[in-house]
Amino acid sequence: MRSSSEEIAEAGYDEIAVPYQAWISSVGDDPRLGFLNDVLTRLPDQPVALDLGCGAGLPCTALLAEHGDTTGVDISAAQVELARHNVPKARFLKSSMRTLAFPAESFDLVTAFYSIPHLPRTDHAELFQRIAGWLRPGGILLATLGHKEIDEVADFFGAPMLTSSYGPKINSSLLRDAGLTVLTDQVLSWCEGYVTYQWVIAGKPG
Numbered sequence: 001m002r003s004s005s006e007e008i009a010e011a012g013y014d015e016i017a018v019p020y021q022a023w024i025s026s027v028g029d030d031p032r033l034g035f036l037n038d039v040l041t042r043l044p045d046q047p048v049a050l051d052l053g054c055g056a057g058l059p060c061t062a063l064l065a066e067h068g069d070t071t072g073v074d075i076s077a078a079q080v081e082l083a084r085h086n087v088p089k090a091r092f093l094k095s096s097m098r099t100l101a102f103p104a105e106s107f108d109l110v111t112a113f114y115s116i117p118h119l120p121r122t123d124h125a126e127l128f129q130r131i132a133g134w135l136r137p138g139g140i141l142l143a144t145l146g147h148k149e150i151d152e153v154a155d156f157f158g159a160p161m162l163t164s165s166y167g168p169k170i171n172s173s174l175l176r177d178a179g180l181t182v183l184t185d186q187v188l189s190w191c192e193g194y195v196t197y198q199w200v201i202a203g204k205p206g
């Protein structure tokens, strides 16, 4: 069953897909590609990748698809439509990351840029467990998580949106509870301090 937060995210991103993409692609100091290029050097050639909450697919799903077999998932039909247009090499599923199912050990890399905090924080532990199951031994999760305790619906580009997270300490301990090794754990701010996230790179032991 869908939760109300999923209905909020779906409706909100259907509405703001285009202005969100215009804004995010104008942010010059966004660290996504730096982190993504870093983890790609740690993985086998042609990694099989899953991008959770892929949005319009730019630039991250597109970079993943240049390197290997890539699946993007997003709850918003408008975002999935943009992503299919922008990244024809990848496959896209319209689904909530909460209800996805994949066979065990399907992916070398799971990424989630700015998407997990739209899911209620009470669902994060289970999501991390499922991601750990989807990763192959030696695989990597690269994710942005909330940098502080928060659980509120607020205006985002004119649409209501849930932001829900624990702080970095609990986030990292949930990842460890899921059997992942936290390799990088950094809280970063950019866009003149307007955007702050905890960046994590977590590995599945080989």
Ligand SMILES: C[S@@+](CC[C@H](N)C(=O)[O-])C[C@H]1O[C@@H](n2cnc3c(N)ncnc32)[C@H](O)[C@@H]1O
Pocket: 006, 009, 010, 013, 024, 032, 052, 053, 054, 055, 056, 057, 058, 060, 073, 074, 075, 076, 079, 095, 096, 097, 098, 112, 113, 114, 115, 118, 119
């Ligand atoms: C802030 S945008 C980030 C998009 C993209 N990852 C990027 O880096 O630009 C968050 C994305 O997560 C998606 N999303 C939110 N909740 C989701 C859920 N439960 N399952 C899958 N996607 C979700 C939204 O539709 C939106 O496209």
